[in-house]
Amino acid sequence: MLIIHDVNSLPRLVGPALxxxxxxxxxVVVTGxxxxxxxxxxxxxxxxxxxxxxxxxxxxLDAARRDPASLVDLPGPMTIDEVQREPGLLRAVxxxxxxxxxxxxxxxxxSADLLLMGKVAESLAGRASHLTLWPMTxxxxxxxxxxxxWDELLATPESRWRExxxxxxxxxxxxxxxxxxGGFPTPALTLNDxxxxxxxxxxxxxxxxxxxxxxxxxxxxxxxxxxxMRAAALRLGQLVNQTELGRDVGLPQPTVHRWLxxxxxxxxxxxxxxxxxxxxxxxxxxxxxxxxxxxxxxHLGQVAEPGGxxxxxxxLHDLLAWRDSxxxxxxxxxxxTAIGEEVDFVIETGGHLLPIEVKSTTRPKLxxxxxxxxxxxxxxxxxxxxxxLHTGTTVEWLAPDVLAAPWWTVV
Numbered sequence: 001m002l003i004i005h006d007v008n009s010l011p012r013l014v015g016p017a018l019x020x021x022x023x024x025x026x027x028v029v030v031t032g033x034x035x036x037x038x039x040x041x042x043x044x045x046x047x048x049x050x051x052x053x054x055x056x057x058x059x060x061l062d063a064a065r066r067d068p069a070s071l072v073d074l075p076g077p078m079t080i081d082e083v084q085r086e087p088g089l090l091r092a093v094x095x096x097x098x099x100x101x102x103x104x105x106x107x108x109x110x111s112a113d114l115l116l117m118g119k120v121a122e123s124l125a126g127r128a129s130h131l132t133l134w135p136m137t138x139x140x141x142x143x144x145x146x147x148x149x150w151d152e153l154l155a156t157p158e159s160r161w162r163e164x165x166x167x168x169x170x171x172x173x174x175x176x177x178x179x180x181x182g183g184f185p186t187p188a189l190t191l192n193d194x195x196x197x198x199x200x201x202x203x204x205x206x207x208x209x210x211x212x213x214x215x216x217x218x219x220x221x222x223x224x225x226x227x228x229m230r231a232a233a234l235r236l237g238q239l240v241n242q243t244e245l246g247r248d249v250g251l252p253q254p255t256v257h258r259w260l261x262x263x264x265x266x267x268x269x270x271x272x273x274x275x276x277x278x279x280x281x282x283x284x285x286x287x288x289x290x291x292x293x294x295x296x297x298x299h300l301g302q303v304a305e306p307g308g309x310x311x312x313x314x315x316l317h318d319l320l321a322w323r324d325s326x327x328x329x330x331x332x333x334x335x336x337t338a339i340g341e342e343v344d345f346v347i348e349t350g351g352h353l354l355p356i357e358v359k360s361t362t363r364p365k366l367x368x369x370x371x372x373x374x375x376x377x378x379x380x381x382x383x384x385x386x387x388x389l390h391t392g393t394t395v396e397w398l399a400p401d402v403l404a405a406p407w408w409t410v411v
Contacts, residue, residue, distance in 0.1 A: 029110070034208070049077070077104050131324065179313075228249050242257050272334055274333055275348065356386070
C-alpha cells in the first residue's frame with residue numbers, strides 16, 4: 001500500500017457534503033473522535049475566510065462560559081472548534097442564527113456526539129446540519145477521498161456485480177497491517193514503526209481519560225474505566241452483555257451502562273443494532289460491540305495479531321463512513337436468529353436490503369454462504385444477492401444468490 005505522508009493534502013470523504021451544507025444551512029456541525037482530522041478538514045476547505053476560535057484555548061473557553069454572546073455576535077462567518085467543551089455556547093449560537101439565518105454562518109466541530117451528550121440542552125434543530133468524520137477509510141488513506149463501493153453495488157444489477165468488482169484498482173492488500181494502523185491520520189500515515197504507533201495510541205488513550213472524558217462526565221475511577229475499555233476491546237464483534245462485562249471487571253451494571261454510553265458519545269465505541277422488520281424489536285435485541293478504530297481496539301486489548309473480528313470491524317468502519325457522508329439515510333445492523341444463524345452486516349436503504357458476511361479465509365466455501373442464503377429466504381424480494389467478503393483474490397458466485405469477493409475490491 002502507498003503511504004502518503006502529507007496528511008493535509010488528502011481529500012476527505014465528507015468534504016463535498018460539508019461544502020454543500022454550508023451553502024444551505026446557517027450552521028453545520030462536524031463531530032468525530034479527537035484526532036480524526038476535523039480541524040485539518042475545516043482549514044483545508046474554508047482556509048482563512050472565516051473567524052476561528054477553539055475551546056481548547058483556555059482564554060477562549062473562559063470567554064465562552066462567561067459571555068458567549070460576545071464570542072458569536074460578530075459579523076462574518078465563524079468556525080468554533082471543540083464546541084463540546086462548553087455546551088452552553090450553543091444557546092448563544094441559536095440566538096445569533098435566529099437574528100440572521102444566512103447560510104454558513106457557523107461551522108462547529110466537536111469530539112463528541114452533541115446529540116447524545118446529557119449536558120447539551122440545545123440541539124440547533126432546524127438550524128444545523130450534522131456530519132460525522134470517522135477515522136480515515138482505506139481509500140482516504142490512498143488519497144482517493146472515498147469509501148467503499150457500496151453505492152455502486154446498490155445501483156448495479158446483481159448480474160454485473162462480478163464484472164464490477166473484478167475490475168477493481170488498486171489491487172490486493174493485506175488487511176492485517178491496515179487493522180493495526182487504524183484510520184487516525186498520524187498512526188495511519190506518518191508512523192511506520194509499530195513501536196512508534198504504540199506510543200501514539202498510549203498517549204491518545206491517556207489524553208482521552210485525563211481530559212476529554214472529564215468534559216463529558218465525572219468518572220470516579222480512571223483505572224476502572226480503562227479496565228472496562230480493555231474488556232470491551234477484547235469482546236470485539238460480540239453481543240453486548242453489560243452484566244457479564246461488569247462482573248469481569250468488578251463494576252455494577254449501571255456503571256457499565258453509563259461508561260459504555262460515554263465511549264459511544266466519544267465515537268470510540270460502536271454498538272451495532274440488530275436488524276428486524278419490526279423496528280421496536282431492534283431496540284430490544286442486544287447490539288454487537290465494535291470500535292470506531294481498529295488500531296485503538298488492538299492497542300487497548302494488547303492484541304499483537306488481528307483476528308477475524310478486526311476484519312469485520314474494518315468493514316463496519318467503512319460502512320459507517322459511507323452511511324454518515326450521504327444525504328439518503330441508510331440503516332446498518334446485524335441479523336441473528338434464535339437458532340444461531342447470523343449475518344455480520346445488513347444495509348437497509350431505499351426499501352432494499354444488502355446482507356454482508358465477512359470471512360477471514362482465502363478460500364470461501366459454499367457452507368460459508370449458508371446464513372446469507374437463510375437471510376435471503378427470510379426476506380425474499382426485499383433483499384439483493386448476498387455479499388461474502390474474504391481475504392483471497394477470487395471474485396466468484398458461490399451460489400446463484402451469493403457473490404464471494406476479496407474485501408479490498410469493495411472496502
